Amino acid sequence: MEKKEFKNHSGSIKLVKFIISNSNSTIIASDVFKALRNKDVRVNNVKVKEDIIIKNDDLVEIFLPDTLNVIHKKNELFYNIIYEDENVLIVDKKQGFAVHAEKNNDSTNLIDEVRKNISSAKNSSLCHRIDRNTGGLVIIAKNENALKELLRAIKEKKIIKNYYAIVSGKPIDITGTLINFLSKNDKIGQVFVHEKKEKGDLTAITHYKVLQSEKNISLLELELETGRMHQIRAQVANAGFPIIGDGKYGNTVINRKYKVKMQLLFAFRIKFQLDKSSFLFYLNKTVFEIDCGVESLFKKLTQ
Structure with missing residues (x-):
């Protein structure tokens, strides 16, 4: 295991966001969440397993495998894994790629690439769609039970998309x-x-x-x-x-x-508001958010 250590000088900030930004994005969100599940993250020498808010001067330590998942790097021009567990996969899809195979078009698409490149997601299914030329977060179910639960949550407006x-x-x-x-x-x-x-x-x-x-x-x-x-x-x-x-x-x-x-x-944002009866309740109140660079795009267009 490789240990990385960071001192917080940014005031109150979410733990996952802090680790990613201070690693210059060499550590991605899925690596941090996996470390949290394995209790391989410490704040002030205390093990944590949730994306807590840390305070100024907090010391953060994260223990990572010596070799991070090469799949992240292989697909970084197409999609990035934002979160992954045994049931759910959340990715950031780049613009210009379809989420699924399209009629009369055999070009690369998200779900086929996920099934091909992620061994634990060979039977995965899309829970919703975004257009080919829209970028951002997509939820993928890794098994049939997760698919049913996530589709139900979307239908009942328990998953908020921004x-x-x-x-x-x-x-x-x-x-x-x-x-x-x-x-x-x-x-x-x-x-x-x-x-x-x-x-x-x-x-x-x-x-x-x-x-x-x-x-x-x-x-x-x-x-x-x-x-x-x-x-x-x-x-x-x-x-x-x-x-x-x-x-x-x-x-x-x-x-x-x-x-x-x-x-x-x-x-850019997905928020889970799940019922206690859901076997995915561990994701309740979890917010996944990415930086799409829209402020710099807006500034460029209005110069």
């Missing part, structure tokens, strides 16, 4: 809720937004908050209440602030102006 989007324009209200009805055309892979419900429509509800706005560009944080195909992309475009880079629902002139070819939409 997104960042950089859009053209500025919403009138700083915070708001978009409520529309969507119809899907499978032949062209597109949804259409209606203000009044029509036959076959599904309700779509998205909450948003404006984080920054400058030069007619806004950075939004969004939370899904429903999970429909292309929901965020279609709803914000319908509301008058399309995502920059979105070739299907966005503004072609604006996309060309900023030379962005993939929608600036990122699934």
Whole structure:
């Protein structure tokens, strides 16, 4: 085992985030969570097994295998493992890759790569989807029981998913809720937004908050209440602030102006709010969050 030691000079901060940032990302989240489960992390010489908040001057020690999982490095250009246990795998998917095989397209996709490269995930299944050109967090179940439980939790809104989007324009209200009805055309892979419900429509509800706005560009944080195909992309475009880079629902002139070819939409946070009856209750109140670099992207676009 290899010991790494860090002194906290950053004030109050979550343990996992502190270790990752102080290792210059040579230690990734899944390594830290595995060490926590194995009680190989100490704070002030006391073993801990949860992602606690540490304080200034706390001494953190983590004991790691001499050789970290080479799979992380092999796939770092495609996806990064954020968390892994015997039931659940959470990855950060890069933009430009599909989560599953697409019709008439045999290119690399997330779930096939996970099954091929992670020995403990050969029978894994996606719990939800994000679009090919959307980056961010994806939950994968490693067994059938976990899949059933996670799908149930998503359906019952026990798993909260948050997104960042950089859009053209500025919403009138700083915070708001978009409520529309969507119809899907499978032949062209597109949804259409209606203000009044029509036959076959599904309700779509998205909450948003404006984080920054400058030069007619806004950075939004969004939370899904429903999970429909292309929901965020279609709803914000319908509301008058399309995502920059979105070739299907966005503004072609604006996309060309900023030379962005993939929608600036990122699934950055997942929060578990599980019942005690769930065998995955150990994940209750756990929040997984990634740095998507949206602030630097926003700054670059508004310079």
